[in-house]
Amino acid sequence: xxxxxxxxxxxxxxxxxxxxxxxxxxxxxxxxxxxxxxxxxxxxxxxxxxxxxxxxxxxxxxxxxxxxxxxxxxxxxxxxxxxxxxxxxxxxxxxxxxxxxxxxxxxxxxxxxxxxxxxxxxxxxxxxxxxxxxxxxxxxxxxxxxxxxxxxxxxxxxxxxxxxxxxxxxxxxxxxxxxxxxxxxxxxxxxxxxxxxxxxxxxxxxxxxxxxxxxxxxxxxxxxxxxxxxxxxxxxxxxxxxxxxxxxxxxxxxxxxxxxxxxxxxxxxxxxxxxxxxxxxxxxxxxxxxxxxxxxxxxxxxxxxxxxxxxxxxxxxxxxxxxxxxxxxxxxxxxxxxxxxxxxxxxxxxxxxxxxxxxxxxxxxxxxxxxxxxxxxxxxxxxxxxxxxxxxxxxxxxxxxxxxxxxxxxxxxxxxxxxxxxxxxxxxxxxxxxxxxxxxxxxxxxxxxxxxxxxxxxxxxxxxxxxxxxxxxxxxxxxxxxxxxxxxxxxxxx
Amino acid sequence: xxxxxxxxxxxxxxxxxxxxxxxxxxxxxxxxxxxxxxxxxxxxxxxxxxxxxxxxxxxxxxxxxxxxxxxxxxxxxxxxxxxxxxxxxxxxxxxxxxxxxxxxxxxxxx
Numbered sequence: 001x002x003x004x005x006x007x008x009x010x011x012x013x014x015x016x017x018x019x020x021x022x023x024x025x026x027x028x029x030x031x032x033x034x035x036x037x038x039x040x041x042x043x044x045x046x047x048x049x050x051x052x053x054x055x056x057x058x059x060x061x062x063x064x065x066x067x068x069x070x071x072x073x074x075x076x077x078x079x080x081x082x083x084x085x086x087x088x089x090x091x092x093x094x095x096x097x098x099x100x101x102x103x104x105x106x107x108x109x110x111x112x113x114x115x116x117x118x119x120x121x122x123x124x125x126x127x128x129x130x131x132x133x134x135x136x137x138x139x140x141x142x143x144x145x146x147x148x149x150x151x152x153x154x155x156x157x158x159x160x161x162x163x164x165x166x167x168x169x170x171x172x173x174x175x176x177x178x179x180x181x182x183x184x185x186x187x188x189x190x191x192x193x194x195x196x197x198x199x200x201x202x203x204x205x206x207x208x209x210x211x212x213x214x215x216x217x218x219x220x221x222x223x224x225x226x227x228x229x230x231x232x233x234x235x236x237x238x239x240x241x242x243x244x245x246x247x248x249x250x251x252x253x254x255x256x257x258x259x260x261x262x263x264x265x266x267x268x269x270x271x272x273x274x275x276x277x278x279x280x281x282x283x284x285x286x287x288x289x290x291x292x293x294x295x296x297x298x299x300x301x302x303x304x305x306x307x308x309x310x311x312x313x314x315x316x317x318x319x320x321x322x323x324x325x326x327x328x329x330x331x332x333x334x335x336x337x338x339x340x341x342x343x344x345x346x347x348x349x350x351x352x353x354x355x356x357x358x359x360x361x362x363x364x365x366x367x368x369x370x371x372x373x374x375x376x377x378x379x380x381x382x383x384x385x386x387x388x389x390x391x392x393x394x395x396x397x398x399x400x401x402x403x404x405x406x407x408x409x410x411x412x413x414x415x416x417x418x419x420x421x422x423x424x425x426x427x428x429x430x431x432x433x434x435x436x437x438x439x440x441x442x443x444x445x446x447x448x449x450x451x452x453x454x455x456x457x458x459x460x461x462x463x464x465x466x467x468x469x470x471x472x473x474x475x476x477x478x479x480x481x482x483x484x485x486x487x488x489x490x491x492x493x494x
Numbered sequence: 495x496x497x498x499x500x501x502x503x504x505x506x507x508x509x510x511x512x513x514x515x516x517x518x519x520x521x522x523x524x525x526x527x528x529x530x531x532x533x534x535x536x537x538x539x540x541x542x543x544x545x546x547x548x549x550x551x552x553x554x555x556x557x558x559x560x561x562x563x564x565x566x567x568x569x570x571x572x573x574x575x576x577x578x579x580x581x582x583x584x585x586x587x588x589x590x591x592x593x594x595x596x597x598x599x600x601x602x603x604x
Contacts, residue, residue: 103584196564210563239570240563308549319524326525328597333590336527340599345527357526361536362543364524365515375547380560382550387561419539420546436564461564 004029005166006487009223012169013071016063023059023074026169027052027118030076034120034167037486041143041152043161045081046089047121052076055118062116071226073116078168080159081122082129083214084203085109088119092205093127093137093155096331096351106203107238108172108214108231115230120168123158127353128322129174129207131155132182132425135416136355143412144186145484146451150409153183153425156217160187163217165487170227171217176208177310178404178429180215181441185404185454188443188482190218190471193429194228195461196436197242200235208317209240211310211433221442221472225250228464247462252469258292260398260470266299268402268428277403280445280453285401287477288470298393298400302385306431309386311423312366312379313434318356319363325351358419386434394460399470402428404441404454428456438464440471443480452482515540 004026007015015021031049038044059074079085082092084102086109091097105113112119126136134142134157142157144150145165152161156173160183163171173180175193184191192215199214206212216227229250234243264285269278289295327333327347334346352360366375393400406427415422432439438461441454455474459467517537521528528536582595591598 100588103580103588236572240565240567242565302553305549305553308547311543312547312550323525327590328599329585330588331590338600339604340602341525341604342527343600345525348525349527352526357528358536358539358543360524360526361517361520362540365520365540365544368520368523374551375544377560378550378555379547380562381555381558382553383561384558385553385555387564419543423543423546434561434564 005033006483007169008220009071009075009169009218009226010220012075013073016074017068023056023063023118024053026074027056027076027120030120030167030169033165034162037145037165037167040148040486041145041161041165042140043123043142043158043167044078044121045091045093045124045139045158048088048119051088052118052120055113059116059118069114069116070230072112072230075117075169076120077112077117077227078120078123078159078162078171079109080125080156080171080173082125082174082205083109083172084205085119085122088122090122090205091139092129093125093139094351094353094356095138096325096347098332100330102203104203107200107235109203111231117230120162123156123162123171125158126155127356128205128318129155129176129179130318130355130359132178132422133410133415134158135412136353138353141412144409145486146188147409147449150411150451151186153186153405153409155179157183160184160189160191160217163219164189164484170219170223172214172227172231173217174204174207174212174214175433176211176314177433178426180217181404181429181439181454181456182425184217184441185443186409186452188452188480188484190221190224190440190442192216192224192228192440193432193438194232194464195242195438197240198232198246198462198464199228200238200241202235202237206321208314209321210317211314221468221475222250222253224440225253225468247464249464249468251465253472255469256291257288257470257473260293260466261396262288262293262295262470263298263393263397263400264295265303265400265402266297267301267303272424272427273403273406274408274447276447277406277408277453281401281403281455284444284455284474284478288473291473291477296397298397300389300393300431302382302389303431305382306386306434307423307427309379309382310426310430310434311362312375313383315359315363316366316376317363319360319367322356322360355419383434386431390431390435390437390460398459398466399463400458402456402458404428404456408447408449408451408453432458437461438467440467442471442474444474444478445480446482515544
């Protein structure tokens with residue numbers, strides 16, 4: 001039964017319809033896998049066994065009645081624990097929300113339910129999605145399935161791990177500066193951040209509202225397109241969602257790359273990037289060239305400044321967004337005696353972890369009188385320059401490529417004492433967030449230590465179709481089939 | 495004008511870094527009650543991060559409009575119609591303290 005847990009969503013969906021197995025069988029398979037892997041990896045914060053069982057039984061019953069809700073019908077899917085789920089504890093990885101049960105489903109969650117997906121539970125993350133390793137979770141770190149002494153990446157590390165080992169068939173995270181693509185790269189799976197505004201943020205606990213997007217983790221490019229298709233589209237509950245037709249994400253998966261012009265970003269294949277990763281990126285680019293694409297090296301000077309701009313813009317937005325956690329309407333309230341203001345200040349000090357406090361303070365400083373123009377204002381102008389660089393590149397190029405990360409998975413504890421070193425993990429992914437453009441990470445190999453290497457494809461706004469087209473070709477050309485030992489049924493609980 | 499502003503801020507920026515972060519004021523503005531040791535730690539970490547952020551000062555941005563958001567949208571209006579709302583009990587039950595259908599807080603004035 002446990003081999004079922006490694007099926008692609010495409011194969012699971014056809015097997016369900018052919019009567020080879022049921023949604024309950026699929027759920028049992030991922031639950032059995034989780035029973036073994038969780039002790040090693042700690043990917044889930046909450047496993048909703050009862051709710052998932054009911055949903056799987058309902059999915060089987062409705063399929064038997066001839067009601068087919070589409071490709072996710074009956075498929076077990078995991079959600080990052082910053083996505084609000086009605087009545088199911090949602091913590092954002094923070095002590096300040098321990099025990100909080102949202103009174104509503106976020107839009108992406110509601111759409112998944114209405115497409116028949118079976119929600120397995122909620123996955124671990126860096127507190128409020130602030131981090132690149134899941135080490136900032138108030139509930140303990142998750143571990144990389146390829147080497148449990150190493151981080152799975154973050155902030156959506158738990159979701160990435162579930163999909164990598166088969167304790168879900170696919171999962172969702174949120175990406176503010178790389179929080180889907182970076183853990184996907186470090187765990188050897190496909191992770192993508194959609195165009196800003198394609199997916200509603202309603203019910204996603206906000207970190208930096210002009211950057212946050214929900215997106216999928218998958219074991220194949222086709223699965224990724226399927227998962228995105230289920231949640232994308234305008235939503236009246238998110239004023240920043242785009243009111244336009246959703247691109248056909250999977251429309252060109254088999255189209256190949258003949259005639260496409262692909263730019264490789266000079267600044268992201270040089271200093272600061274692991275030479276093995278640069279070599280893998282260039283080798284993949286060569287394969288795309290052999291397959292008929294034209295590869296052109298392109299300089300994007302502003303990408304060198306994007307990281308610095310991001311670490312002013314994201315904290316500034318976070319300092320405003322996290323003002324709502326004040327011990328009044330939800331979450332932790334301090335028992336320290338005093339006025340309401342004292343209660344708020346102590347509730348926040350007790351409830352937030354160090355990285356969240358660091359970013360709130362940084363953002364508060366960057367927005368405060370006398371410093372606004374020099375920091376936040378200047379960072380916003382740099383954001384314009386980043387967007388101009390992308391716009392200029394896309395005048396002649398179809399997509400851009402780069403590594404996803406500067407290193408493969410690093411040891412747990414390696415960067416926790418050095419925030420700036422941790423921030424550098426997102427150097428390749430942040431530019432797409434500042435631009436609001438889609439980008440995807442596809443695994444292209446293992447380094448000498450047997451750790452996965454991610455390859456990033458960036459596309460212009462609403463360019464998901466060409467992004468997926470190139471990603472599918474990379475997947476075919478590279479044929480990355482390695483899986484971590486923890487994804488196989490040979491491994492047992494410790 | 496822009497040139498003058500930019501240079502002016504750059505000069506001030508170098509002068510305030512890294513010693514003049516008024517961390518007590520920043521923590522007050524952020525409504526986070528921190529101990530003296532914590533204030534010292536965050537002050538020093540903020541200085542390091544801001545030193546890195548200094549890079550954004552190096553780019554010439556004369557005449558560059560700031561981008562606050564990736565989408566060129568202004569206001570998203572919808573019809574002013576009565577719709578479905580959450581039942582008050584659904585969220586009041588998650589609050590730390592309530593009274594008579596309202597959120598209850600400690601005294602406001604010290």
